[in-house]
Amino acid sequence: xxxxxxxxxxxxxxxxxxxxxxxxxxxxxxxxxxxxxxxxxxxxxxxxxxxxxxxxxxxxxxxxxxxxxxxxxxxxxxxxxxxxxxxxxxxxxxxxxxxxxxxxxxxxxxxxxxxxxxxxxxxxxxxxxxxxxxxxxxxxxxxxxxxxxxxxxxxx
Numbered sequence: 322x323x324x325x326x327x328x329x330x331x332x333x334x335x336x337x338x339x340x341x342x343x344x345x346x347x348x349x350x351x352x353x354x355x356x357x358x359x360x361x362x363x364x365x366x367x368x369x370x371x372x373x374x375x376x377x378x379x380x381x382x383x384x385x386x387x388x389x390x391x392x393x394x395x396x397x398x399x400x401x402x403x404x405x406x407x408x409x410x411x412x413x414x415x416x417x418x419x420x421x422x423x424x425x426x427x428x429x430x431x432x433x434x435x436x437x438x439x440x441x442x443x444x445x446x447x448x449x450x451x452x453x454x455x456x457x458x459x460x461x462x463x464x465x466x467x468x469x470x471x472x473x474x475x476x477x
Contacts (some may be wrong), residue, residue, distance in 0.1 A: 325456060327372035328356040328440075329463070330364075335438040336466045338364065350380035361388060371395055371431040374391060413438040442466050 324345030330338045341356040353376055360367070370384065383419045384392045399410050400422030410418045442448045445466045453459045 323361060325371070325451060325459065326352055327459070328464070329435065329438060330360075331438050333434065335434045335469060337438060340460050340463045342459040342463075344456070349375035350377050350383075353380050354383055357384065357388065362448070373432060373435075384406055393431075424459070441462055441470055445469075 324341050326345050326347065326349070327342075328341040329339075332338055339356070339360070341352065343355070347355075353372070368390055370390055372380070372392060372394055374394055374396050376392075376394060381392050381394065384390055389439050400406055400418070413421070442463060445462070447453070448459070448466060449463050451459075453462070
């Protein structure tokens with residue numbers, strides 16, 4: 322399998338609740354629907370999701386219709402680049418452009434929790450690259466890495 326995508330559901334502390342790994346040729350929205358299928362029985366108290374901008378409006382509608390959850394897409398604040406960016410800067414003016422798209426690192430609400438979890442997982446050698454042949458093996462390693470992290474925190 323060339324390339325893979327990882328979907329993870331984490332709690333507010335960043336601990337993995339559920340993981341799904343599939344080939345990269347599956348879209349985020351389709352993979353997200355596979356990921357959340359049957360999740361109501363596993364996590365009946367969930368009511369709200371934050372997702373990144375790879376999940377499109379069709380996925381948001383699917384979640385609201387099938388699961389009854391609210392979902393918020395956390396958008397990246399990247400400024401427009403190239404000729405388009407220059408044209409928008411000319412149209413808005415420098416001050417307004419900088420107000421809408423400030424320079425430097427911008428902390429995106431709630432997204433940092435998942436990014437931190439991916440960083441924790443990336444510290445494990447078997448998860449740092451695509452070493453595994455089967456996506457299910459990668460999922461198992463994700464759960465093992467998270468269990469190790471939780472046990473280490475409990476022992477402190």
